[in-house]
Amino acid sequence: MKSWLLVISTAAALTAAETVVIRNARVLPITKPEFRGSILIRDGKIAEAGEKIAEPPGARIIDAAGQYVMPGIIDAHSHIATESTNEMTLSVTSMVDIRDVINPEHVSIYRALAGGVTTANILHGSANSVGGQCAIIKMRWGKGLQGILFEGAKPGLKFALGENPKRAGASPELRGTAATPRYPATRMGVEDVIRQAFTEARQYKKEWEEYRARIARGADAPPPRRDLRLEPLVEVLEGKRMAHVHAYRADEMLMMLRLAEEFGFRVRTMEHGLEGYKIAREIAAHGAGITTFSDWWAYKLEAYDAIPFNAAAMLRQGVLVSLNSDDVVTQLCAHLNLEAAKTVKYGGLTENEALALITINPAKQLEIDHRVGSIEAGKDADLVIYDKHPLSSYARVQKVLIDGQVYFDRDRDATERAEREARKKQLLEKQREQPKKQAPARRPS
């Protein structure tokens, strides 16, 4: 049968209205101490979590004896599931929107699920000082484009500092495929481009405010031209859109914090921030978060001055820290739990603090912590079931639930693999049998 579609149909068949009980589990709620007990899920939400809860008759039972349940992993920085990552051509590309190129059938979504990731922030790349619009998705595999977007989540806008955005202005061997160099070629230039963009956005905002005031007074006036490039920047100024800033070095991060304060907005997260440990107090004072790697560095000059203690050091100084995958570059999202585990060794975080780096902390950074990031009554039933403690390198994801529905099941996955193989074999045989002459001649047109 159409077995790869089966994945879609089986997932879709489980309705959100179903009542589910996960029993006998070791529950890691993150925001509360660990306990042995059950989680009751109703209408896609966690209705109750505790040591003793009444199982309603007719509820679907998932027996998690000997297994661990934690909140679904939230990946604060990812590039999975898209059909393009960078709009390279200009230094300011805030008019492009990653939602236009998200592919809900991209296999990377299923792979993220298999790694326990239920939510991710999908960002534009870092090729330009002001990049494109970002979107938060839930890994609702098989649910289409509308189904995959995290409903009601605040959108983001990507900024990038340092080597990547200035490379476009560099010599031909560094800038790669781009035919002509474009401004900027230095870190100074990057700052200038961002400042210029916000200056224009402020002017644009003023223009619209004046227009609206004139209309409100009853005067007749033509509306200004809508500018899709400036609108997202205005939203950042107004706090309606989160600023995610790709940055490595301490000096450029400080530059960006100052620039944001000058324009009256807050940087929501610094992305990567490998030198964050040097300026943790300044970052905390601004109120920005940092989403970083545990021990991945030295892949370029600006990523050399890094330490494995970065996440822990910043956390201890009051910075909201998370760990991310930056997939599809790294394929880290298959084991973000192990990335978190490294902070126990390097920096001495508690187990719970380590797991918070991939659950409640990124949820706070993305302003979705009222919905996800911990196991609490009222939150979305986005859960991962591991066979071992998630900080163990032997732990494997057994089941992943989003909104109370099972989107990944290790046993089901095995069955479906066999079905897909059979279907593929059948189609290949059919293709071989087809008479050669039936294929019309193909010439380049």
Add this chain to the structure above:
Amino acid sequence: MKQAILLLALSSGLAAGAESAGSLAIRDARIVPVSGPVIAKGNVVIRNGLIEAVGANVTIPADAWILNGEGLTVYPGLIDGLSSWGIPEQTPTAAPASRTSRAAPPQTQPATGAAPAEPRGPTNSWVRAADLIRTNDRRAEAARNAGFTTAVTFPSGGIFAGQGAVINLAGEKPGQMVVASPVAQLLALSWGAAGEFPGSLMGAFAHIRQVLLDAGHYHRLQERYSRNPVGMKRPEYDRALEAVLETRRLLLPASRPVEVERAVKLCGEFREFDCIFYGGQEGYRAAEALRAAGRPVLVNLRWPERSRDSDPDREETLRQLELQERAPSSPAALAKAGVKFGFYSGGMERPRDLHRAAKRAIDAGLAPEAALRAFTLSIAEIYGVADRLGSIDKGKIANLVVTSGDIFQDKTQVKYVIIDGAKYEPAPETSEEASR
């Protein structure tokens, strides 16, 4: 005597061997009007390029040239719903146009006077197919020989590729070929030269949005100015936006379900434009989304297949195999879902292959009548020209194809093609094949 005149007419320079007469009648043929039930035996009378009468008991005028239709079937001329036929290949239209626009990007900000931040890039919205067609496109002749009388032909190149025209595939002058123009604006989700915005799929979407927004803005300013120019700065003329406003029918690509979702979203943002989706090859699993979208679909008949040049050791993915297997069942799925759809050639080289491709759709469950409609009346309806094309009805343009039998059968021969009332006899198929 008559034959002598005919010979004279043929030799007097009608390149394609057309026979044009005041009145022509096809007698005693099986007639498939598409708009109504099949007439087992009847006559079609043609005068001045139009269908004067059709039916079982229609009188044949005394002055008519008579074509014996016994044993033959008459269909409306087939239409290629999205084509480049009539525009000889290598037409240097798009490239110079886009170079021009790069050199002098059109102003789009009459309100503030400032130039737009991003260049207008690959926008050739003002290019009209009707201005590009030539009588000597060899593909038009091949298409005629396969029973095609008409094509909805478009310029190519750029995201806003330009405005299409419904053309008949015969005529002594390009102007004679045009049936309706402009009928739609062709959008492609492609991008321009290296280094020029947009350079990605998401850039292409942003570009389309900004151009359509600019067009709306331009329209409001122009309207305002024409109402009362006193004291108002004159909005600058912009040929790109004029052209976008001229044809408010947009052709957008959509095949995969996610592409349908994206296209639906984009069209929903610009309700002052009508959308037609093209591609449609994954209709077998996007039919429901397309039905909900309520937009007509042009289905590309160039069914996906394994490339002949591909590495024989490379195994295709299950998705690719599934697509190749099931794409031809898309028209049947669309028909079942009640989606209006037409067919197009997708750049197939031999027009005869379109019949074979349609046959595959029929074999995959599409009713033959629905297949014929998708080649004729549905396309005419989609482009708003069903009042003159697409079926055998009194008063419509006399575009007909006369065959030896069921048009979708491989062994069926096209006996005559009638375009604007002029009769063409295809060269025997063997010579068409040999000439290739």
